[in-house]
Structures are given as C-alpha cells and as structure tokens.
Amino acid sequence: MMSRETSFSPGSNLYRPPAQFFRGCLGRFVTGVAVVTFDASPADGSVKRHGLTVNSFTAVSMEPPLVLVSIQRTVKSHDLLEGRPFAVNVLGAEQQALAMNFAGRPTPEGAPVWVDGGHAPRLAGVLSWFDCTPWAAYDGGDHTLFLGEVREFDYRSGDALGFVNGRFSTVHESTQGHESLF
Numbered sequence: 001m002m003s004r005e006t007s008f009s010p011g012s013n014l015y016r017p018p019a020q021f022f023r024g025c026l027g028r029f030v031t032g033v034a035v036v037t038f039d040a041s042p043a044d045g046s047v048k049r050h051g052l053t054v055n056s057f058t059a060v061s062m063e064p065p066l067v068l069v070s071i072q073r074t075v076k077s078h079d080l081l082e083g084r085p086f087a088v089n090v091l092g093a094e095q096q097a098l099a100m101n102f103a104g105r106p107t108p109e110g111a112p113v114w115v116d117g118g119h120a121p122r123l124a125g126v127l128s129w130f131d132c133t134p135w136a137a138y139d140g141g142d143h144t145l146f147l148g149e150v151r152e153f154d155y156r157s158g159d160a161l162g163f164v165n166g167r168f169s170t171v172h173e174s175t176q177g178h179e180s181l182f
Contacts, residue, residue, distance in 0.1 A: 030164040031055040032171065035089045035102045036069050038120050040080040049114060049121050050077045053103040055163045056143075057088055065150040067130055070143045078144065085119035085133050086148055092127040093159035093170040118152050128155035 009015060037051040056070035067088060071078050091099055101110030113124040117131045132148025139145075160171040 028165065030162050030169070030171070032057065033091045033099050033161040033163050033168070034069075035091065035098065035123060035126075036071070036081070036086050037089060037114075037122055038081055038084045038086040040077075040084060050080060051089075051102040051112065051123070052077050053099045057090075060147060064135075065153075066135055066147050067132060067150055068145055068147050070140055070145050072143050074142070081146060082137060082144075083134050085131070086146070087117050087120040087122035087132065088130045088148070089123040089126040090128040090155075091161040092125070092156075093161050095126070095161055096168050098123065099161060099168070127158055127160055129153060 010017075032055065034054050034057045035051045036054055036057075037049065039047050040050055041047055052071070052075060054069055054071065058068050060066040060068050069086075069088060071081060097107055097110030098112060099110075100107065101112065115122050115124050117129075119131050119133055122129045122131065130148070130150045131152040132150055135147040135149045137144055137146050157173060159173050162169040162171040
C-alpha cells in the first residue's frame, strides 16, 4: 500500500521500512506545539500534576466547543488522562524549552509555572489555552483520541511554536485577523 518506491531491498543497510516513509510524509505537515496538562491521583491518593507535549491537537466543533488531542498509548501519562479534565496549552515560539520539558527532556529554563485553572491546571504565559472537561475517548489505533468540551479559553499576541520535518520552527503571527472586527 506504500506509494513510494524504494530501490533498496529489506536486506540492505539503506532500506527504510514503509512506516518510516509514512512518518516522513506526515512530518511535512506543519503543526503547532501544545502541552496537555491535568491532575491525577496515584495509588497513594496524593494529587500530582502531569503534562505531555503534543502536536496532534485540533478543533472539532464550535457548538458545543470541542477539541481533540491524540495521545500515543505507550506514553506513561496516557492511562492517567482518561476521564479527567485537561487543559491544552498552545506554546509561543519562545517556549521550546517548555515543550522539551514535557517531552521528557527537562532543563532549568523549561521548568513550568502552573496556574490553577477552572477544571484543570494550565501553564502560565502560553500563547493560548483551553480548559476542558472530558467529552469522549475513541480508539485511534496506537493512539487514543481524547475529546474535551472547552469550558474556558484565552489567548495573547505572539508568534507560535511550530513543528515540521522533526524540528521546531516559528510560525509568525500574521496581521490582525477577524478578531479585530469585533
């Protein structure tokens, strides 16, 4: 089912499996970078803040306001997220260290500053945020598609942190959009 022909056989050191080409094709699509945050209680009953960096986030519906995040099933926080309120924090171009922190590569400059949200904790200073309550979860192969109903949201001006071809990039803020008309 692969559309890209390769000249190297599976026995060659230069062979790349179809999944690698599929990933390469997907990587050509520029996405934003967000961190999904939530509280969860481990077995001891304490409450612990969690976050994970994602680039698979999209709007689903305006009425009711719904968003979707796709989370790989092998991620440690995957099972903890199910049925919990969460926040989606869209990162600004200057927040690459924060993205890396929640991707498992923490640095002192990527340490989060938390804000207590209405339903879930969120991160301070992000480009935009969506405070969500669980709406539905769907099987998505090796991922789960978590839908959240947006209860609160806000944004600020600034360039966005983007991701394309396996690298961070900057998505420059364009001139004022339709918001300026209201």
